[in-house]
Every structure is written in structure tokens, then in C-alpha cells.
Amino acid sequence: MYKKDVIISQGSRTLLENIIAAACYTIALFCIYQIVIALEHVVGYAYIGTTSVMLGLRFSISKNYRFNFKANRFRDMSAIGLIEWGDWIKYDELNYVAVFLNAKDFYEVNLWYDENRRFNLSNYAELDDALMGAKEITQLLALDLYDAGTDAYNGRWEEVQVK
Numbered sequence: 001m002y003k004k005d006v007i008i009s010q011g012s013r014t015l016l017e018n019i020i021a022a023a024c025y026t027i028a029l030f031c032i033y034q035i036v037i038a039l040e041h042v043v044g045y046a047y048i049g050t051t052s053v054m055l056g057l058r059f060s061i062s063k064n065y066r067f068n069f070k071a072n073r074f075r076d077m078s079a080i081g082l083i084e085w086g087d088w089i090k091y092d093e094l095n096y097v098a099v100f101l102n103a104k105d106f107y108e109v110n111l112w113y114d115e116n117r118r119f120n121l122s123n124y125a126e127l128d129d130a131l132m133g134a135k136e137i138t139q140l141l142a143l144d145l146y147d148a149g150t151d152a153y154n155g156r157w158e159e160v161q162v163k
Contacts, residue, residue, distance in 0.1 A: 024056030
């Protein structure tokens, strides 16, 4: 019997992030207008327009993960509004979810699959937030949780109740 498909979503962007993204895209459109119609200060407007588009993308892209258990694959999706894209990754077996502190001093929540392959699901500044997020993911996927964030040299397996 197969489990239901699971979607882990970052959720929608906040109102402030949407306003910032809209302002960036508006600036980019103004720059395109100045380049094409007015033909004034082309290099400056091209730089400002490109920077505005990149900032707009930063504030409008959201991340989602879709797990298809029938086909043994998961998808790392990025979305802007209703437009989604991403690649399917095949796996033989999902092993566990792990939390650890990386070299840049933030906590990573990784999904380990096929014994030695991993996939980064999210990053957190605080250990408690990372453990809470990892516990929610392990409950959804019915996996074990390995905590290497508390003590990197003496990691431990956490007990997680499956919903």
C-alpha cells in the first residue's frame, strides 16, 4: 500500500515581500522603457534594471517539495505565483532527516536517501527552529530524525511520533 503524496511548502510570501517584488519589477519595466524608447543612459538603466529583476526574483520565488511515493521520486520546485518549475529526482529509499550546523554557522535540514545521497530541504539560524522544522518533516514522511546540530561529534537519533 502506498502512502499519499506529500507536499512540503515554504508557503506564500508576506505582503511586504510582495510589495518589494512589485516595486522591483516596476523599476525594471521603467528601465526597459528608458532603454528602448528614450535611448538615454543605456548602461546605467541596464544595470539598474538587471539588479531590480534579480531583487524582485529574490522576493517573489518560493520553494516547494513534492514527494511521489508511487514512482519513488521527489521534486524540488520553485514557484513565482502560479508558475512552477523543478526537476524530479528518483530514489530507491528515503533513509532519514538530519540536522547539522554547517561552516557558515546556520543549521541545515537535509533529507538523506539511497544510503549516501542528501538533499537540502531548509536552513535555519536557530537550532530549536531547525529541530522543530525537521520533526514536522519526519512526521510527514514517516522517517527517523538524526540530530547532529546539538553536538556535531556525538549526534543522536531523536524519537518522533508519526502522525
